[in-house]
Amino acid sequence: MFTVKTYNKISKKGLDRLDKEKIQVSDSIAEPDAIILRSHPLKEETLAASVCAIGRAGAGVNNVQVADCTQKGVVVFNTPGANANAVKELLLACLLLGARNIIEGLEFVKSLDGKGAEIPDLVEKEKARFKGYELRDRTLGVIGLGAIGMLVANEASELGMKVIGYDPFLSVHNAWRLSRNVKPAESLKQLLQQSDFVTLHMPLTDQTRNLINEENIDQFRKGAVLLNFARDLIVDEDVVLSALDSGKLSLYLCDFPTEKTVKHSKVWATPHLGASTDEAEENCAIMVADQIQDFLLNGNITNSVNFPNSSLERSGAVRLTIIHKNIPNMVGQITKVLADQSINISEMMNKSRGELAYTIVDLDQALSPDALAQLSAIEGIIRLRGIT
Numbered sequence: 490m491f492t493v494k495t496y497n498k499i500s501k502k503g504l505d506r507l508d509k510e511k512i513q514v515s516d517s518i519a520e521p522d523a524i525i526l527r528s529h530p531l532k533e534e535t536l537a538a539s540v541c542a543i544g545r546a547g548a549g550v551n552n553v554q555v556a557d558c559t560q561k562g563v564v565v566f567n568t569p570g571a572n573a574n575a576v577k578e579l580l581l582a583c584l585l586l587g588a589r590n591i592i593e594g595l596e597f598v599k600s601l602d603g604k605g606a607e608i609p610d611l612v613e614k615e616k617a618r619f620k621g622y623e624l625r626d627r628t629l630g631v632i633g634l635g636a637i638g639m640l641v642a643n644e645a646s647e648l649g650m651k652v653i654g655y656d657p658f659l660s661v662h663n664a665w666r667l668s669r670n671v672k673p674a675e676s677l678k679q680l681l682q683q684s685d686f687v688t689l690h691m692p693l694t695d696q697t698r699n700l701i702n703e704e705n706i707d708q709f710r711k712g713a714v715l716l717n718f719a720r721d722l723i724v725d726e727d728v729v730l731s732a733l734d735s736g737k738l739s740l741y742l743c744d745f746p747t748e749k750t751v752k753h754s755k756v757w758a759t760p761h762l763g764a765s766t767d768e769a770e771e772n773c774a775i776m777v778a779d780q781i782q783d784f785l786l787n788g789n790i791t792n793s794v795n796f797p798n799s800s801l802e803r804s805g806a807v808r809l810t811i812i813h814k815n816i817p818n819m820v821g822q823i824t825k826v827l828a829d830q831s832i833n834i835s836e837m838m839n840k841s842r843g844e845l846a847y848t849i850v851d852l853d854q855a856l857s858p859d860a861l862a863q864l865s866a867i868e869g870i871i872r873l874r875g876i877t
Contacts, residue, residue, distance in 0.1 A: 491785045494521035496529035499546060503774020507782050523781050527773075528552060536563065541874065542784050544777035547572060547764060548636075549720060550794050551693050559795045559845065562812040562872025566780045566793050570636030571772040572764035577640040579762055580688060580718045581648075583742045587714060589621035592757060625649035630684030632656070632677065632700075633719070638690030639663045646670040655680045681708035686716060693720035701725060706732050712739045718763050721745035730756075788849055788876055796847050797840035805835035805851035808876040814869035815846040822867050823848065830860045845871075 491512045495504070504514055504525075520539040524531070527546045532554040543553055544566040558565050586592055597615060601608050627650055631642045634656040646652045646668045654667070655674040674680035681687060687709065691697050701715065701724040709715075715738055717724055726749060732738040733755040743750070746758035764773065776792070783789045788810035789800040796812070813819050820839055827834060827850070836851040856864075856875055865873055 491523070492518045492521045493523045493525055493781065493785075494518040496524065496526035496531070497546075499525055499527065500771045500774035502771045503546070503776075503778040506775060506778040508786070511786060512782065523785060525774075525777055525781060526552075536561070541872065542566065542781055544568075544781040546770070546773035546777045549692060551720070555795055560871075564784060564790055564793050564812075565795050566777060566784070566791070568773045568776040568780075569792060571776045572766075572769035573636040573640050575766040575769035576637045576718055576763040577644060579744070579759065580641055580716060580742075581644055583718075583757065583759065584624065584645075584686065584714075584716065587740050587742055587757065588624055590619040591621075594619040626651065627685040628653065628683055630655070630674065630680040630687045631671075631690060632680065632687065633690035634659050634663055634667065635690060636663070637718075638688075639666055641688060641690065642671045643668045653680055653683060677705065678708050681705060682710065684713060685710060686714045688716040689719045689723050691719055691723065693722055697723050699723070699725045701729060703728050706737060709737060711737060714738065714740045714742065717741070717743040717745070721747070726750065786876065788874065790847065795842075796845060797842040799838060799840045799847050799849060801836060801838045801849045801851070803851065805853050806877070807852045807855050809850040809852060809856065809864075810874045810876065811848045811850070811864070811870060812872040813846055813848065813867075814871065815841040815844050816869050819846065819867070819869055820848060823850070823864065826860060826863045826867070827852070830857060830863075832856065832860065 493507065493512055493514045495514060495516045507514055520537040522539060523542040523544065524540060525544045525546065530552050532552060540563055542564045543558060545553060546568055548567055548569050550565055550567050553565055555565050597619065601611060604611060625648065629645045629650045629652050631638045631652060631654045634642060634654045642652050642654050652671045653674045654671050655677055706728050715729065726747065729738065729741055730749060730753060733741060733753060739755065741756045744759050744761050744763050746760060750756040750758050780791050783791065787803060788808055790796055790798055791800065811823060824834065833853040834850055835853050839846060839848045864870065
């Protein structure tokens with residue numbers, strides 16, 4: 490019986506996917522085999538040595554100690570694309586709100602409470618203050634064309650906007666799904682210079698932290714609108730606020746309110762609502778539960794942020810999974826131990842990702858304690874699991 494500890498409220502539709510005869514789920518397990526969470530700050534905690542997998546019901550994993558997990562052979566999963574539609578719809582709603590000055594208009598109407606018969610005349614007199622503009626034929630620059638950015642680009646194109654995209658790591662899969670009306674930008678600088686609106690869609694990494702900085706803000710068109718529904722630290726907040734004060738930017742729409750931004754009249758911040766729909770939470774929970782279950786029961790890896798995707802159909806009596814350093818002769822040493830023990834290999838797969846590798850070996854018979862000890866003693870082996 491495997492055990493899974495949950496943090497936060499994980500959708501029942503996801504947890505119900507786990508085989509109750511093989512996997513026990515609780516929020517109070519002290520030494521679980523796996524963890525499923527949403528936004529809980531796990532990086533502030535010490536992981537139990539029993540943990541071999543962590544599933545984040547969402548795309549970002551900045552609340553998980555990924556580097557430490559990698560060193561210990563803990564596979565970290567996320568759910569790319571599961572909440573993409575929810576984020577896309579929120580962003581488009583805010584884009585439309587900003588273009589038509591709807592928030593200011595609503596606040597004005599609320600201020601008319603008690604004006605009685607004067608309201609119609611006051612509305613006609615003041616409505617010019619809230620005149621906006623149409624999105625059609627305006628240019629949207631999409632930085633990052635992953636699951637969310639691709640959807641945003643396609644939908645904006647359907648609204649009649651001119652859309653340009655920039656993503657030096659664009660996958661073939663997403664490239665095929667992009668509308669033919671989305672034009673590629675040759676550089677980030679070109680995209681910023683040509684866009685009336687700029688929207689950010691990438692994970693927070695050392696390379697993307699403060700991507701919108703003083704140097705890049707100078708490339709924006711005067712009066713452009715910046716949208717950030719990805720991660721707060723992708724922008725240098727002080728630089729953005731200064732650009733709003735100077736008129737370089739006309740509006741900053743984001744999903745990450747802070748002490749500074751809530752005070753600024755040109756910042757519209759939603760309370761981290763990007764994935765806050767029943768559908769998105771269910772999609773994320775279902776995806777992460779399926780991934781964790783497949784890993785625990787079969788050793789297969791899908792959508793890991795720190796290890797290679799690896800999937801092999803089960804054969805043989807026992808499955809051996811090995812996380813090890815990506816160095817010469819590792820597979821040779823593993824197969825030699827098995828051959829010396831007269832253990833036949835029915836199927837085998839090896840995948841690498843940077844300095845690490847993952848090997849799945851299906852065996853015709855169980856491993857003896859001596860064989861396990863010899864395998865564990867191989868230099869470069871990080872974690873070994875036998876799955877029956």
